[in-house]
Amino acid sequence: MTNESNVDNQVPSSNIVKKGNRVRNLLLSRGGNRRPNWVNFAFLAAFIILLVVTATMSDVFFTQRNLSNLMRQAVTNGILSLGMLIVILTGGIDLSVGPIVALTAIMVAGFSNQGMPLPLAILVCLGVGTAVGAVNGLFIARFKLQPFIVTLATLGAIRGLVYVYSDVPITPIDPTFRASLGAGMIGPIPISALIMLASYPIVWFFLNRTRSGRAIVAIGGNVEAVRLAGINVTWNIFLAYMLSGLFAALAGVILASRLGISQPSVGAGFELDAIAACVIGGAILGGGGGSTFGTLAGVVALGMIDNLLNLFNVQSYYQQILKGVIILVAVLARRKQR
Amino acid sequence: MGNSDFLVMKGISKSFDGTQALRGVDFSAAMGEVHAISGENGAGKSTLMKILSGALPRDKGEILLDGKSIELGSPMRARQLGIYAVYQEFSLIPHLTIAENILLGQMPTTRVNGVIDWKKTFLGAENILKEIGFTGIDVHKLVSQLSVSHQQMVEIAKAVAGPRKILILDEPSAVLSQEELKRLFALVRQLKEQGLIILYISHRLDEVFEIADRITVLKDGQLVGTVRPQESDQNQLIRMMVGRNLGEIFPVRKPPSGEVALEVKELTLKNSFSDISFSLRRGEILGMFGLVGSGRTQVARSIFGADRFTSGEIRLNGKLIRPRSPREAVSAGIALLTEDRKRDGLVMNLSIRDNISLASYSHLSRFGVIDRNKQVGEVKKLVQDLDVRPPLLDQLASHLSGGNQQKLVLAKWLMTHARVLILDEPTRGVDVATKVEIYHIIDNLARDGMCILLISSELPEILGMSDRALVMREGRLVGEFPRSDANEERLLASAAGVIQ
Numbered sequence: 001m002t003n004e005s006n007v008d009n010q011v012p013s014s015n016i017v018k019k020g021n022r023v024r025n026l027l028l029s030r031g032g033n034r035r036p037n038w039v040n041f042a043f044l045a046a047f048i049i050l051l052v053v054t055a056t057m058s059d060v061f062f063t064q065r066n067l068s069n070l071m072r073q074a075v076t077n078g079i080l081s082l083g084m085l086i087v088i089l090t091g092g093i094d095l096s097v098g099p100i101v102a103l104t105a106i107m108v109a110g111f112s113n114q115g116m117p118l119p120l121a122i123l124v125c126l127g128v129g130t131a132v133g134a135v136n137g138l139f140i141a142r143f144k145l146q147p148f149i150v151t152l153a154t155l156g157a158i159r160g161l162v163y164v165y166s167d168v169p170i171t172p173i174d175p176t177f178r179a180s181l182g183a184g185m186i187g188p189i190p191i192s193a194l195i196m197l198a199s200y201p202i203v204w205f206f207l208n209r210t211r212s213g214r215a216i217v218a219i220g221g222n223v224e225a226v227r228l229a230g231i232n233v234t235w236n237i238f239l240a241y242m243l244s245g246l247f248a249a250l251a252g253v254i255l256a257s258r259l260g261i262s263q264p265s266v267g268a269g270f271e272l273d274a275i276a277a278c279v280i281g282g283a284i285l286g287g288g289g290g291s292t293f294g295t296l297a298g299v300v301a302l303g304m305i306d307n308l309l310n311l312f313n314v315q316s317y318y319q320q321i322l323k324g325v326i327i328l329v330a331v332l333a334r335r336k337q338r
Numbered sequence: 339m340g341n342s343d344f345l346v347m348k349g350i351s352k353s354f355d356g357t358q359a360l361r362g363v364d365f366s367a368a369m370g371e372v373h374a375i376s377g378e379n380g381a382g383k384s385t386l387m388k389i390l391s392g393a394l395p396r397d398k399g400e401i402l403l404d405g406k407s408i409e410l411g412s413p414m415r416a417r418q419l420g421i422y423a424v425y426q427e428f429s430l431i432p433h434l435t436i437a438e439n440i441l442l443g444q445m446p447t448t449r450v451n452g453v454i455d456w457k458k459t460f461l462g463a464e465n466i467l468k469e470i471g472f473t474g475i476d477v478h479k480l481v482s483q484l485s486v487s488h489q490q491m492v493e494i495a496k497a498v499a500g501p502r503k504i505l506i507l508d509e510p511s512a513v514l515s516q517e518e519l520k521r522l523f524a525l526v527r528q529l530k531e532q533g534l535i536i537l538y539i540s541h542r543l544d545e546v547f548e549i550a551d552r553i554t555v556l557k558d559g560q561l562v563g564t565v566r567p568q569e570s571d572q573n574q575l576i577r578m579m580v581g582r583n584l585g586e587i588f589p590v591r592k593p594p595s596g597e598v599a600l601e602v603k604e605l606t607l608k609n610s611f612s613d614i615s616f617s618l619r620r621g622e623i624l625g626m627f628g629l630v631g632s633g634r635t636q637v638a639r640s641i642f643g644a645d646r647f648t649s650g651e652i653r654l655n656g657k658l659i660r661p662r663s664p665r666e667a668v669s670a671g672i673a674l675l676t677e678d679r680k681r682d683g684l685v686m687n688l689s690i691r692d693n694i695s696l697a698s699y700s701h702l703s704r705f706g707v708i709d710r711n712k713q714v715g716e717v718k719k720l721v722q723d724l725d726v727r728p729p730l731l732d733q734l735a736s737h738l739s740g741g742n743q744q745k746l747v748l749a750k751w752l753m754t755h756a757r758v759l760i761l762d763e764p765t766r767g768v769d770v771a772t773k774v775e776i777y778h779i780i781d782n783l784a785r786d787g788m789c790i791l792l793i794s795s796e797l798p799e800i801l802g803m804s805d806r807a808l809v810m811r812e813g814r815l816v817g818e819f820p821r822s823d824a825n826e827e828r829l830l831a832s833a834a835g836v837i838q
Contacts, residue, residue, distance in 0.1 A: 210706050211699040218696060221685035228644055228682050229697035229750065230668030288687045 091287025133245020220287025
């Protein structure tokens with residue numbers, strides 16, 4: 001009722017679709033309303049201040065070497081967050097992405113050591129990640145179990161599977177693997193970062209311009225309305241978890257190629273960073289809000305903070321504390337806008 | 339306004355993000371008075387009441403209780419002053435028992451502090467229900483097991499459980515059957531005799547005229563005037579609310595002559611309804627009347643595939659169909675506008691465009707990718723045809739008024755090119771002007787050959803709109819009346835099971 005009155009009073013004449021304002025729209029949250037959201041501008045300002053401060057205090061930050069490092073480090077979380085965003089939009093959560101990263105990283109290393117052609121090894125790993133996502137999706141969409149519980153179970157199970165597969169670190173011997181995916185550059189930008197950056201518009205297109213994408217966004221808002229509109233809810237939720245598994249596998253493969261060594265313990269806590277990036281970017285846990293480019297902003301922000309603290313030699317434990325504080329501040333700042 | 343008025347609100351103003359929701363509204367009510375507040379959606383009724391109940395702060399103005407100026411910082415403060423509001427949106431907790439819900443915040447404890455005395459709780463809740471005449475509700479049950487109308491009763495019971503001076507009822511009748519409405523009115527009169535002020539917000543003019551001592555009309559956030567029902571009539575009130583004459587409320591219907599399109603034979607769902615048979619011609623509006631709980635909605639949901647049915651058959655244009663999901667029904671050309679748009683009609687956090695397209699993505703997209711131009715074109719046309727306001731495709735559904743939200747749901751189903759349209763309470767919670775618009779839209783659809791099954795608890799709506807009227811009672815079809823034979827008494831008697 002509170003909003004009814006202001007709606008009736010602002011009937012514009014003929015201009016039905018507002019064009020332009022694209023940049024502005026990117027900054028506006030998709031969660032509650034479309035008025036200019038000053039929180040986003042405040043975040044942007046804080047970000048710029050941070051950059052300026054760093055630039056003056058550290059002469060290393062703006063070197064090409066450091067920047068491409070930053071990008072490489074942000075890739076894993078950047079790709080994971082995309083899958084996480086899709087799942088969060090349906091009103092779910094995927095806790096199992098960390099172990100999927102470990103599983104696919106160790107598998108791609110193992111396969112390439114056994115002489116499997118690299119493209120094939122990568123494809124198999126992407127398939128494995130998707131399959132794990134499909135298991136999550138099956139239990140959540142078909143049997144209607146709670147996403148938190150299902151993915152918590154697969155989190156444990158997959159981590160166990162990783163140790164069964166190999167409890168010693170595996171070093172990929174295929175040198176082209178590291179050279180291309182891990183260390184390769186096109187111009188000043190690492191190939192892995194390009195893959196991540198290309199994934200964002202693709203996911204944006206998927207969420208905004210495809211049948212399934214719109215269905216996924218709508219499911220998080222009101223699942224019963226979507227079902228009664230004749231949309232296959234089960235399939236679309238299933239699809240969301242498969243995509244999350246796929247992106248996790250992609251992240252795992254890229255991570256293995258960057259590190260050059262795959263440990264079974266890798267990827268612990270990655271799911272939290274991915275959730276954090278989504279939430280900082282405006283996603284609402286429980287569904288009903290979240291944006292692709294907001295999530296990218298969240299990824300970049302988290303990556304930069306890691307990088308800066310590294311440059312200033314701050315211990316990683318302090319980094320974790322600071323990250324926790326940032327997440328709380330971000331959520332707190334967005335609290336009032338609904 | 340006499341000096342005897344216990345509650346006086348003076349010059350109340352309130353704006354949201356720069357738009358004025360209330361402009362200097364004066365309002366007052368005396369003890370032992372039922373004061374109705376009427377106006378279209380967006381007129382400011384609910385905003386005014388939310389300010390009185392402490393749910394919203396006011397920008398300007400003064401509130402006096404018994405001559406003393408008061409500050410209402412929070413709903414808690416308002417309750418301490420004896421002001422309690424029952425809103426349209428329920429505040430019940432579904433997985434707690436009825437008794438807990440009624441006594442929430444004032445549960446009796448045993449001698450050990452903090453430990454709940456369940457015996458006293460259940461007994462107390464039962465007594466409250468008995469006192470207000472709502473019998474036959476088991477207080478041990480969970481609220482989630484109750485029908486909507488019973489939930490409303492519990493909500494009201496909760497409202498009167500405690501010392502009250504002012505009780506605000508916001509559209510209390512929306513989900514109540516005729517029978518339950520009578521009980522509500524009896525309760526209101528009883529409370530009135532105890533000296534309570536009852537502020538009654540309603541769209542339904544006949545109700546307002548029956549129960550209110552005074553009626554205050556708001557329009558666009560301003561006070562239009564206060565009248566006494568015996569010195570006024572419904573037409574005057576509508577003029578005050580809308581600011582103009584509405585013309586004919588119901589369209590003039592011509593008897594339909596199209597061939598039979600939908601045939602339902604002996605449709606049965608165990609423990610819900612049985613032996614439902616009817617046919618629906620092209621271009622016909624078939625009314626379906628019945629009290630709340632008579633099984634109308636279940637029949638609609640079964641035809642639509644949202645629920646299964648145990649036996650019987652459905653034929654569409656002579657072809658046997660058995661929709662096992664809404665998806666199959668939609669692709670067969672059946673649409674169902676559900677009775678509760680907030681619960682299962684709209685996705686509130688999505689735009690007008692997304693909501694209208696929601697059921698039509700299959701014909702809007704190729705290889706899974708949405709044809710943006712086609713989508714925008716079709717949505718635009720529907721927004722114009724139905725006069726959705728504001729006509730901004732990116733506006734979120736949650737920002738629209740109730741009437742415009744209802745138009746969205748209707749537009750969603752029109753976009754699917756359905757041939758059979760089932761409308762379950764299509765004008766619930768919709769302002770008078772939009773109601774009339776919706777009636778004319780339905781009439782136009784029927785003229786274009788759409789088959790329409792109109793389910794409603796509002797008798798005037800059934801009588802004014804339908805070419806034929808069916809009546810359901812306790813899961814069975816108990817009557818069928820052609821337009822010429824249908825009148826209020828007959829339909830009511832049939833629905834209530836009274837033999838004439």
